[in-house]
Structures are given as structure tokens and as C-alpha cells.
Amino acid sequence: xxxxxxxxxxxxxxxxxxxxxxxxxxxxxxxxxxxxxxxxxxxxxxxxxxxxxxxxxxxxxxxxxxxxxxxxxxxxxxxxxxxxxxxxxxxxxxxxxxxxxxxxxxxxxxxxxxxxxxxxxxxxxxxxxxxxxxxxxxxxxxxxxxxxxxxxxxxxxxxxxxxxxxxxxxxxxxxxxxxxxxxxxxxxxxxxxxxxxxxxxxxxxxxxxxxxxxxxxxxxxxxxxxxxxxxxxxxxxxxxxxxxxxxxxxxxxxxxxxxxxxxxxxxxxxxxxxxxxxxxxxxxxxxxxxxxxxxxxxxxxxxxxxxxxxxxxxxxxxxxxxxxxxxxxxxxxxxxxxxxxxxxxxxxxxxxxxxxxxxxxxxxxxxxxxxxxxxxxxxxxxxxxxxxxxxxxxxxxxxxxxxxxxxxxxxxxxxxxxxxxxxxxxxxxxxxxxxxxxxxxxxxxxxxxxxxxxxxxxxxxxxxxxxxxxxxxxxxxxxxxxxxxxxxxxxxxxxxxxxxxxxxxxxxxxxxxxxxxxxxxxxxxxxxxxxxxxxxxxxxx
Amino acid sequence: xxxxxxxxxxxxxxxxxxxxxxxxxxxxxxxxxxxxxxxxxxxxxxxxxxxxxxxxxxxxxxxxxxxxxxxxxxxxxxxxxxxxxxxxxxxxxxxxxxxxxxxxxxxxxxxxxxxxxxxxxxxxxxxxxxxxxxxxxxxxxxxxxxxxxxxxxxxxxxxxxxxxxxxxxxx
Numbered sequence: 001x002x003x004x005x006x007x008x009x010x011x012x013x014x015x016x017x018x019x020x021x022x023x024x025x026x027x028x029x030x031x032x033x034x035x036x037x038x039x040x041x042x043x044x045x046x047x048x049x050x051x052x053x054x055x056x057x058x059x060x061x062x063x064x065x066x067x068x069x070x071x072x073x074x075x076x077x078x079x080x081x082x083x084x085x086x087x088x089x090x091x092x093x094x095x096x097x098x099x100x101x102x103x104x105x106x107x108x109x110x111x112x113x114x115x116x117x118x119x120x121x122x123x124x125x126x127x128x129x130x131x132x133x134x135x136x137x138x139x140x141x142x143x144x145x146x147x148x149x150x151x152x153x154x155x156x157x158x159x160x161x162x163x164x165x166x167x168x169x170x171x172x173x174x175x176x177x178x179x180x181x182x183x184x185x186x187x188x189x190x191x192x193x194x195x196x197x198x199x200x201x202x203x204x205x206x207x208x209x210x211x212x213x214x215x216x217x218x219x220x221x222x223x224x225x226x227x228x229x230x231x232x233x234x235x236x237x238x239x240x241x242x243x244x245x246x247x248x249x250x251x252x253x254x255x256x257x258x259x260x261x262x263x264x265x266x267x268x269x270x271x272x273x274x275x276x277x278x279x280x281x282x283x284x285x286x287x288x289x290x291x292x293x294x295x296x297x298x299x300x301x302x303x304x305x306x307x308x309x310x311x312x313x314x315x316x317x318x319x320x321x322x323x324x325x326x327x328x329x330x331x332x333x334x335x336x337x338x339x340x341x342x343x344x345x346x347x348x349x350x351x352x353x354x355x356x357x358x359x360x361x362x363x364x365x366x367x368x369x370x371x372x373x374x375x376x377x378x379x380x381x382x383x384x385x386x387x388x389x390x391x392x393x394x395x396x397x398x399x400x401x402x403x404x405x406x407x408x409x410x411x412x413x414x415x416x417x418x419x420x421x422x423x424x425x426x427x428x429x430x431x432x433x434x435x436x437x438x439x440x441x442x443x444x445x446x447x448x449x450x451x452x453x454x455x456x457x458x459x460x461x462x463x464x465x466x467x468x469x470x471x472x473x474x475x476x477x478x479x480x481x482x483x484x485x486x487x488x489x490x491x492x493x494x495x496x497x498x499x500x501x502x503x504x505x506x507x508x509x510x511x512x513x514x515x516x517x518x519x520x521x522x523x524x525x526x527x528x529x530x531x532x533x534x535x536x537x538x539x540x541x
Numbered sequence: 542x543x544x545x546x547x548x549x550x551x552x553x554x555x556x557x558x559x560x561x562x563x564x565x566x567x568x569x570x571x572x573x574x575x576x577x578x579x580x581x582x583x584x585x586x587x588x589x590x591x592x593x594x595x596x597x598x599x600x601x602x603x604x605x606x607x608x609x610x611x612x613x614x615x616x617x618x619x620x621x622x623x624x625x626x627x628x629x630x631x632x633x634x635x636x637x638x639x640x641x642x643x644x645x646x647x648x649x650x651x652x653x654x655x656x657x658x659x660x661x662x663x664x665x666x667x668x669x670x671x672x673x674x675x676x677x678x679x680x681x682x683x684x685x686x687x688x689x690x691x692x693x694x695x696x697x698x699x700x701x702x703x704x705x706x707x708x709x710x711x712x
Binding site: 034101107110224227261262450453465469491492 | 579582
């Protein structure tokens, strides 16, 4: 039996965390449950030909690394320093001014100094100095250099999977150092020796083999959409009839598979189905390129390129003119900033022109892929939609700018324009927490697993805090967004920090407000819940 | 003279020192950031803790130390500390820091006016507040596990429902 402490011993409890007695460079990382994801299972790595597939646990001493792991990492680092001039610059030019330090949602929420972007980058920069700079080679730690040891490697893994690659810090960096790219390279190096997470490796393998993260096979995709079509018919009296894998369609529609499967993404998906039916768009779904998201982006550039190519290969196979993409976050950063270098130009497709309004989407000239928020905003601007925003009157809506669409491609106005036309009550969050300064949901870049829930709650706190402000000021009860990961993770975040605020995709609000030709009187919203104020009419009918 | 009057007089100093003590529980490199005044949205942890400590201190003065009296302030601060790098004792232990600050700030006044019984009363209130804080801490920790379970259930709910694989509980 454990010895009971005496009262005088109890009174001496020190509530402060113990000092580790050394600098950050020597502090060994402690793997705290709730803060990290499970290690990837070997089958997922084998399926895509990734190195060192084996069973391993991050909190165990032995990570079962190849004997020459250090050489692999250092060679990989050298290769990337030569390949990416930006990466080399990011290693060299940081003056440690600290402008980024307090801008990271993980640092703000956790108080862990190694979540300061500058320090997270130092984890890799210190190793770079040791092996690749004369000063670091000669002066060692006096020049901020350190050996690459097993502990350092573990620290990389722990902290590079505590960065959501949201790029908020880079907005404030006077040199424009993109921490997301440092994290991406860090993860890429770790992948060279099989240090991944199961939550990322699984979707990558699924997407590679079956075309989507969830591993939904064609019949499952069709039947999931049919459930939604049934619900739409129940709500509107109209049966929408989308086509699948149809050659010769004008447009291929690709959305994150989260929209096909989990609530509230499915309601957003119902919004797409209703809108695209109503405007009579000649489009098709694909059950093969059935994923807009790209978890490959969280492993290596090469894997991201392989997954991205599937969308374009399918567009080519079906012979469509251009691609319309659903509400997603990192999907759009990949398309906007990387696709053209990897797989572009997609000159077998045509420059996107809206067949309804005639608007030419010049911003998508080379990628040939248009974001549905741009597409729908253009429809509204040209008066092509009949909308009844009062159907959303029970909602007081705010908008969460997804990191990738806001900072990654500048979609700031379009979703707000849409929301303001389909809702009567819209309240923006504070300037410090929206638009290009938006706070991440805390679960992006493949961190939306369950086992790292504490990490997610820490990282999401600044976002939740800003939502709480508008809830207290205006009674906001709905958090709209244009990202599938947001739709998957924000309900949980709200449940912990701001109960009473629901989460929806922007096109769910569109679907509610859309007045469809020949529809019956709406008594329910897309969630099959009674529309407040319409209960009587339901009884009358 | 009541001890509450002394506490009211020195409220600003006591709350500030209590805040500083609480911030001391964070790693050294983080404290400067937490002590720098900023907008609520830029430094939400520090701002939330600061306003919560003010509310809790008012609770001590007004003899409202249970969850009904100061629950929302306790919740605001404990909810944060429940998911940070603290043991349960560290997460709620900051409350006891108020005892140290009050003893230090009011030492000479208490001696002069012989207010030891009053002080014991205040300290008992602080103890009750700490007990209420631990309840909230446990609710937060349990919530974390609920969130994990609910997330998995919500992802599959729609599919199971449409596949008629969900059975309604008969009451």
C-alpha cells in the first residue's frame, strides 16, 4: 500500500511544473497521452510503397528505425536544401525576432514554448546548422547547432505533428518565412524512415487505392448520395438526379469525401446537389476521383502529387471541360499553390467559364478548377438564384475562414457574400481572428484524430474563444465554414469550449434558402428539423 | 472593521499578484507572453485567467464560493488548465495561491486588528472554491473522453440510421 503523506508534507506541494534544469536543446520530449496520434500501421505504408513499414508506438523507447536512420535523414535534408531554395532561405534568414512566437494557436492554447513557430523551426534549424553550416560545424551549440540524436528525432515527430501548417505565423513574419513549409519538410524527412501517423497514412492509402480518404467504394458513394437525395425529396418534393462517371459531361464535380459521409458535411453536400440541380448544370460526380482533400500533402510532396493527379486523370478520362470543387481547405492550397508545378498545366481542359452566367474564372486559368464558393457567389451576383434568406432566420451566423482558403488563396469575400444573401443574421468575428489572420480549427493537416483530443482542444482554443465573443455579443448559434475538416472537427471544439454553437458548411445555408422550381412548401431544413415559424403550415397541410 | 473591507481596498494589488503567481505555473519562456497585456483574441489564455481571477476574488469578498456563485469564472479558467500540461493538483492548485497573497498583503493589518478568525473564514472560502474547482476539472476531463466517443458515433450515425442498423431504445 502506498505510504500516506503527512500533513506537513502535503502542505509543501509545489504547484509549479518542475524545472528541467537545462536549455530547450537538451530537454527530452515527453510523450503525453492526448497530445499525439498513433503510429502508422505497416499495411498503409506498404500500400503506397513508403519506407520502413512496421508496428510501432510513439511512446515506446524503440521506434524500430533502420540502422542508418541518421544518414537517411541527413541525406534527405541535404537533398531538400538543394531542391527547395525557399527551404534553405527559411533555414538561414530567421533573425529570431519573435514576431511569430505568440501568433500560433498551439502556443497560445498550450503555453508550450516549443509551439512557438520560431522554436519549432529551430528544432530542425539547429540540426541544419550542425551539419550544413561552417559556424555550426566549428562552434557547435555556441552557434545554435546540435547533433541529430534519437531524442531530437522524437522531438521532431512530436512537434511537427503539433503544427497544422496553417501559416498564421507567416503572415506576421517580416521575412515571410513559411513555417508550414518547414513542417512539411520536417514531416517529409520523418516519412523517409517510416515515422508517420496512422490517421494520415490510412487516408493516404485509401485514397491511393480507392480514390477517397474513407475508402468508400463506388457503390457506397452512390448509396450515400442516394440517402441524401431521398432526404432532399422529403424536404422539397423534388428528386434531384445527379450522374456518376458520365463521359462527356461539361463539368466534373469533386468534393472532400467527408461531405459524402459524416454530418454536418452531408448537409453541405445536399446543398450542392440542390444548387447544381436547380441551375441545370451539366456535371458529373466521379466515384473514382472521389476525394478533394489530399492527405498525401501531409506526408510528402511526391505523395501529394500522386493523389492530386487522380483528379486530373479522371477529368481527362471523362472528357470534361473543367472541374468544380466543393468546400474544402487543404484541397485548395494544393490546387492553388502546388498542382500547377506538379501536374500542370492541365491544358487538356478548358479555361473555366460558368455556363450559367458566362463568367470566365481567370484565376483558374491553368489549374482549370473552380471553388464552389466563387461559382455560387457569381450565380448570386448575376441574379441566377431565387433565395429566401428568412428560412435561415433562426440562425445567427458567423464565418470561420479556413486557413488554406483564406491565407492560401485569398477566398475571403465570396463565402461572406453568399452567407449575407442566404441569411439575414451574419456577424463577423474580431479582425484579429478572421480573414488572413484567422485562427486554425486546431485539427488541420491530418491532426483530426481522436487520440490527440487534448492537443486539438488546445490548438482550437483561440478559434473557439473568438466564436465565444460573437456568441456573447450577438447570440451567434451557427459557425459556417468552407472546409470539410472544419465541419468534422469544429462541432467537437464547440462542444468543449462554446456549447450551443452548431457548425455548417456554407452550402447548407444555400440549400435552405434556395427556392427551387416546383418545390413544395418548406417545413424542414436540410437537417430534417422543423423550420421555426413553419410548424403551423405543416399541420395545415 | 471587516476583513472584506481590507480585501476590497487592496483588490487590485491582490488580484495582480495572484495572477502573477498563476502565470508562474507556466514554463519560463511563456510567462512574458502571458503577462503582456493584449486584446482578448490575441492572448485569450491570459485574458481569460485575469478576468476569471477578478470574478473569483469578488466571490471571496461576497461569500459566494460555490459552483452556483462563481461557477462560470471557475469554469473559464479550469477548462483551459484541464487541457494544458498540468497534473490535476497543478491545474486547480493556483487557487491556493490566493491564500499566500492575502496573508502577505494583509499581514500587518490582520495583526493590528487581530483578525485571525476573519482570515480563517476567508481561507475556508478559498478551500471551498478549490473543491468546486476540482469538480469542474473532473467534468472537463470527462468531457474530453465524451468528445472522443461522440465524434466516432456522429461520423457513423447517419449511415447506420439509413441502413436501419440503429435500434431505438424502448422506454
